Amino acid sequence: GAGVSQTPSNKVTEKGKYVELRCDPISGHTALYWYRQSLGQGPEFLIYFQGTGAADDSGLPNDRFFAVRPEGSVSTLKIQRTERGDSAVYLCASSRLAGAWETQYFGPGTRLLVL
């Protein structure tokens, strides 16, 4: 079956612009996670959804970052007034449930470059 998909695969923007990154999880998966991976590092947690609600957004670096999942499926990560430090790979993962032993399946990521 289809895996997690993310669009766009690459995004180049200018400092101060607004960007939206989209994640299509595996069908039927209720939990959705966003992670950010800076060059040469492991992914870091940003926000997690259980259904439509953001259950934990403690990883969002500041209020320029926001994410939604209005119908409990597709999610959009929104970044306002982008800064050069926002450049990274943004990874989305989904799992059937949010349980401790549930496998999270990752998408290929969106590579964001802020000039």
Place this chain on the structure above:
Amino acid sequence: TQLLEQSPQFLSIQEGENLTVYCNSSSVFSSLQWYRQEPGEGPVLLVTVVTGGEVKKLKRLTFQFGDARKDSSLHITAAQPGDTGLYLCAGQGNNAGNMLTFGGGTRLMVKP
């Protein structure tokens, strides 16, 4: 600051050699997972270990979870060029949402 420390950060070896990657933490996790990530792709799960002292084998890869469920190791026997990639350990289960806490990764290059 990463809660999981991976070592080494980089490893370049010849085909046929053995290697071990370590993942250490001061935190206890319900489970620990190992992922492999290729350039331009997301991490792909290799194995999940859940019981202290557990050992799992996946062909030439052997994974071990520490008795106290705070550390883990990945051992590769007779490495091949196809093993080249970024290896990530990730702990799960020490927070309500069960989000993954990743180590910094070990970048492995196996030269033919």
